[in-house]
Amino acid sequence: MPQILVIAEHDRRTLRPASASAAAFAQRFCSLTEGAYEVLVLGSDVAGIAAGAAHWGAAAVLVADAPALAMPLADRYAHVIAQVARDRGAGVVVAASSTFSKDVLPRAAGLLDAGMLSDVVDLAADAEGIFFRRAMYAGNAVASVRLEGAVRVLTVRAGAFAAPVVQGAGSPIITVEVDPAALPAATEFVGCEPKMGSRPDPTEARIVVSGGRAMRTAEDFERLVGGLADALGAAIGSSRALVDSGITHNTLQIGQTGKIVAPELYIALGISGAIQHLAGIKDSKVIVAINKDGDAPIFEVADYGLVADVYTVVPEMIAKLKS
Amino acid sequence: MKIVVPLKRVPDPDTRIRIRADGSGIETDGVKFTVNPFDAIALEEALRLRERFGEVAIVAVTIGGEECIEQLRTGLAMGADRAVLIRATGPLDSLAVAKRLAAFCRKELPDLVLMGKQAIDDDSNQTGQMLAAVLGLPQATFVSKLEMLPGSSRVRCGRETDAGIETVVVSLPAILTTDLRLNEPRYIALPGILKARKKPVEEIGAAELGVPPRSRTILLKLEAPSRREGGIRVKTIDELITRLRHEAKVI
Numbered sequence: 001m002p003q004i005l006v007i008a009e010h011d012r013r014t015l016r017p018a019s020a021s022a023a024a025f026a027q028r029f030c031s032l033t034e035g036a037y038e039v040l041v042l043g044s045d046v047a048g049i050a051a052g053a054a055h056w057g058a059a060a061v062l063v064a065d066a067p068a069l070a071m072p073l074a075d076r077y078a079h080v081i082a083q084v085a086r087d088r089g090a091g092v093v094v095a096a097s098s099t100f101s102k103d104v105l106p107r108a109a110g111l112l113d114a115g116m117l118s119d120v121v122d123l124a125a126d127a128e129g130i131f132f133r134r135a136m137y138a139g140n141a142v143a144s145v146r147l148e149g150a151v152r153v154l155t156v157r158a159g160a161f162a163a164p165v166v167q168g169a170g171s172p173i174i175t176v177e178v179d180p181a182a183l184p185a186a187t188e189f190v191g192c193e194p195k196m197g198s199r200p201d202p203t204e205a206r207i208v209v210s211g212g213r214a215m216r217t218a219e220d221f222e223r224l225v226g227g228l229a230d231a232l233g234a235a236i237g238s239s240r241a242l243v244d245s246g247i248t249h250n251t252l253q254i255g256q257t258g259k260i261v262a263p264e265l266y267i268a269l270g271i272s273g274a275i276q277h278l279a280g281i282k283d284s285k286v287i288v289a290i291n292k293d294g295d296a297p298i299f300e301v302a303d304y305g306l307v308a309d310v311y312t313v314v315p316e317m318i319a320k321l322k323s
Numbered sequence: 324m325k326i327v328v329p330l331k332r333v334p335d336p337d338t339r340i341r342i343r344a345d346g347s348g349i350e351t352d353g354v355k356f357t358v359n360p361f362d363a364i365a366l367e368e369a370l371r372l373r374e375r376f377g378e379v380a381i382v383a384v385t386i387g388g389e390e391c392i393e394q395l396r397t398g399l400a401m402g403a404d405r406a407v408l409i410r411a412t413g414p415l416d417s418l419a420v421a422k423r424l425a426a427f428c429r430k431e432l433p434d435l436v437l438m439g440k441q442a443i444d445d446d447s448n449q450t451g452q453m454l455a456a457v458l459g460l461p462q463a464t465f466v467s468k469l470e471m472l473p474g475s476s477r478v479r480c481g482r483e484t485d486a487g488i489e490t491v492v493v494s495l496p497a498i499l500t501t502d503l504r505l506n507e508p509r510y511i512a513l514p515g516i517l518k519a520r521k522k523p524v525e526e527i528g529a530a531e532l533g534v535p536p537r538s539r540t541i542l543l544k545l546e547a548p549s550r551r552e553g554g555i556r557v558k559t560i561d562e563l564i565t566r567l568r569h570e571a572k573v574i
Contacts, residue, residue: 011486073491074452075461099484103464106417106449110456115418115539118447131543136445137340141349144543186461186497190479190490201485207573232574240503250467250483250504256446257361257503259485265573276336282551286571288563303554303571306563317560321574 004037018158044070054170075184078107114151139279159262205235214270273298361439400519421453426532451500
């Protein structure tokens, strides 16, 4: 009966919806092994945020609340996660994939002497126990992998696990002790230059509109990609080329080394479709590609392709969606 | 100051990988291998620190068999001062690699370990963080800006996070992992490649660093992903909107 510890992520105001998918993963895991799962929320003054996880069906919501945890510094967070995992006898530690979990969880795995798998998309059991599936080689291979050892650490792709099924009353909230003196102190948080705008995160949105090399300026990107996204209530994304050329912000990069998305609808505007980009969008339900070049590889994966200049047809599409 | 830069041998990002018929891994015959692109960025940053501050010794290190010497030569050609091969056989997972690197760092005592945020073969994004944990040192991951602070005992790092560019200051020694926007690695000219062939590559035997840790991740099977079939071409925006509304029902 393995105990699973789900690490919830938040932005100091609310829980990230993606974290619920880690709880959904835990629920699937428990259905195969009859274990139970608990959710851990770390931060400063986060009781209100933690309450948001009380309806994820967990056995308990644990709260590590301390001023020293106000910012998600990896050394401190990993220290607390490892401590709680030991105290609660956790055999699995899991979080939804994000830069937060990718920063913190491998460090916790190192402290726990645990093997780790990143970006898990599925799990199954055979006679020898549970194994996991994850993509490798820019999504060109799917690996089935078993993890040995007393503790296993995982990040899971949010899109691969739906929301947890909730029954009964809310989970009890339990405060865990944090000894500030024991926390590492060699990292100092200076600040964060936040990304612009209030559009949803591409890993959590139902629709993502993404732009590529065809966008010549940041203004054009905002007018075409941003404009279409707003007409659809969608998130925006970008190919690596636009981030490298300074036209878009790094938080928008979609692909093997950026964000992996799996929305219901992915609209690629002027994106040629390098394999590294396709690795990040393959699991989208419907892919639309608009590109001037009819031979662009993006059309090989697109459900609907339109060979056209984005500068001409995107304004038309925005106008028609608004009318 | 001493900087250790781990280099991983990976298939060239532009090659299409082929999966072995028995699912045990990828075909390596005829595949071009290269230094993991994120590690090349790490080495480039180490070289720039040396150009700025002088007294910097750069040690490139890799773990694996004879074949990895090719990537160490690339490291030497770019400008690393030393190159070290830690002998190992079989696939190693991130933790097994991190423990070997930790044993190496306890010997070398670097001020900085600069390494790629992820390797483009397994896309794990774990080893740097695990190394930092095993050594009990601070870390800054996904670094896209690096600035040595006066006194050379702390670095200010810009990190690419989902929330935006985060700035942290870490005390040395520290482990930093590099993101794409940190720099563009230099082009290696032919004389550099020729000179690198003459430089020695140091070797450390599999057992010399103490207990060789085992991998905890066991690959059961590698398969091709289900292929997405290309769909249809639409002629107009009107047709596209109609199909998205009434056929795919996604808007």
